Amino acid sequence: MTPGRIHDALRLLALDGAGLGGLWLRARPGPVRDAVLAALEPLGARRIGPQTPEDALSGGIDLAATLSAGQVVSRPGILEQGGLVIVTGAERLDPARAARLAQAVDDGGLALVCLDEGAAEDEGLPGALADRLGLFLYLDDMRHDALDDLDTVSAGGAAMQGPDVTLAPDQVRALVETAAALAIDGMRAPLLTARAARGLAALDGAATLTEDHLARAVALCLAHRGTPLPQTDDTDETAADDTPPPEERDSAAEDDSTDAPSDSLPAELLVAAARAQLPSDLLRSLAEGRRARAAKGSGGTGAAQRGHRRGRPLPARPGRPGDAARLDLVATLRAAAPWQTIRARTAQVPRLVHLRPADFRIQRFEERTERLLIFCVDASGSQAVARLAEAKGAIELLLAQAYARRDHVALVAFRGKAAEVLLPPTRSLVQTKKRLAALPGGGGTPLAAGVSTACDLAQMAARRGLTPSLALLTDGRANIDLDGQPDRQRAQDDALSAATRAGRGLPGGIVIDTGRRPSPSLATLAERAAASYVPLPRADAASLSRTVAPLLDG
Incomplete structure (x- = not known):
């Protein structure tokens, strides 16, 4: 990130x-x-922030x-007033509040500065x-002394008039081709960049739009939306193999010069400029973050439960207060306020506030239950020692993430003729690692016993409010049935x-095929369990953890 890009962003914002x-x-x-x-x-x-009341955003009485x-005395809402609004803690916005702000931006007249502190x-x-x-601006790689002259930038730009220059057709084509090369969906991003x-x-006082203006706009509006370039080890070899002989290059250059207009703007230059503006690790982090948030949906916590006692406050609803419902006094007074003049004229007894049963509003809350991750690990002989070690390493990485979110974890292992709960639901990371390290390997594969034991554990946890x-994690080679007998067909059934039982009792989940080849029977089992199926034939602990973590956050 350069000071020039920050100056450009603030001047455009003003x-x-x-x-x-x-x-x-x-x-x-x-x-x-x-x-x-x-x-x-x-x-x-x-x-505003994630917890700003809705009436402060939209206005009201x-x-x-x-x-x-x-x-009745009304007051305008913050979003209705338009102008510039700073959103603190934007990474913690719930989907409903984010959609409300997005709608306000679409309505026009409003500019948001969303402060994202996500780690x-x-x-x-x-x-x-x-x-x-x-x-978009990324400031974690900036030094404070590089921004000494920033205080006068926005004030000067605020008094300027809106842009009146236009883009040439080749410039429009270059922007669209750049967005396509960066794998950006939709037309909103190219339009904003234009x-x-x-x-x-x-702002530069230019009568025409130049390539430099396009490159600076791409750096601000398109670079962060792109996907990171794939990493390959044979780049040089491929480049050498694909290089045509000199005579072919000359003929190809002649053909290109006859087909393409001489004054066209090459989109490759804009793509290169976009790639160079942000660190590759940031692009990769943003791309993986988009995939993770898309996979986990509204969040990684437990199920939402509505109630009248505790949790995150929700808008009040009409109702009668009682043992299970408490009166929301402010919402009740707000509902009664518009009718005070009419009620005062017809009231037989003078009162300061005239209330009716229809004005009563009751408090509502939404509470998220705590989550339990049940790791069911195949420790049989068909699960080779190396693969079991990789699975253990991946689970340790996932356990650290679960601990940071304060999730409960449990560990079930199946081998020989039965399954065993090595660790009941706990938040102790130390105990979980100890039990996992002591997990032996070898014997038959009682897959049905493992899944059944995990279901029993899930039912007990659900009764406790989790x-x-x-x-x-298994290679799917079931060969021991529920009775502990070596019968491969019955073991599969x-x-x-x-x-099927797990699909009815366990919301979501994931089945990781750790075999050398993807197993169709394990894919069918995942479908029956209403879980995601992920074949990972050649994955180490780190890649296994990166693949599994977003799916477990759903």
Whole structure:
């Protein structure tokens, strides 16, 4: 990240923030981020957060003023006022709030600056907002002394008029081809990039839009949306093999010069500029974060439960207070406020506030249950020693992530003729690692016993208020039935029956095929269990953990 890009982003935000949707500011708290936010102060930015009440966002009745004046007094919402709004803790926005903000951006007149402090791959700006914010800045690689002259940038740009230059047809084609080369879906990103390029030209006082304006706009609006380049070990060999002889290169150059217009802008230059603007590890982190958030949906916690006692507050609903429901006094007064003038005229007894049963509002809360990850591990002889070691290493990495989220974990192992619960549900990372390290290998594969034992454990956990999820690691070569007898066909049938039971009792889950070749029978078992099937024939512990973690977060 260069100071010039930060200057460009802030000047565009002051010039045409509503047209560009706003700025995605990915940075940890610190002096660099504080300097950027201080540059926005002349624009009169207001702040909201994940817990800002809905009535503050959308407006409504000013309860205190209404009760004092005896007539309805309304107040505008923050989003209705438009302008620049800073969203703190944007990586913690729930899907409903993110959709509400995205709709406000679509309505126009509003520019958002979303502060993203996400550290893990599954933490980041919700996709609905990331798609609509045209500008992106990453500040964790910046030094504070590089931003000494930032304080006057936004104030100067605020007084300028909107962009009025246009893009030539070849420039439009170059932008679209660049987005396609970066594997960016949809047309919103190229349109925002074109608008940013026009804004940069207007800020520079240019009558025409140049290649430099396009490259700077691509760096701000397209680079972070792309996918990282695949890493290959034979790049040089491939390049050498694909290089045509000199005479063929000359003829190919002549053909290209006759087909392509001489003044066209090569999209390859814009793609290279986009790739060079952000660190490769950041591009990879953003791409993996998008996949992780798409895989896990609304979050990695347990199931949502509605109630009237505790949890995250929800909007109040009409109802009668009682033993299980408490009166929401503020919401009740707000519902009664518009009718006070009419009720005062017809009231037989003068009162300060006139209430009716229809005004009553009750409190509501949403509480997330704690989650339990049940690791069901194949420790049989068909699971080779090396593969078992890889599975152990992957589980240790996943256990560390579960511990950070304060999830419960349990460990079930099956080998020989039966399955065993090596570790009941616990949050102790030390105990889990000890039991996992002591897990022996060898013997038959009682797959049905393992899945059945995991189901029994899940049912007991559900009765304790936990939300269980299953992670089954096996090569699928079941050869011991539920009675402990060596019967391969019956063992397969018992395993499918246990998987059907798991599909009814375990929401979600994953079946990891650790065999050398993908097993069709194990894919069928995963379908019966309503779980994701992932064949990983040649994976070490780290790659196994990276593949499994997003699916377990659902």
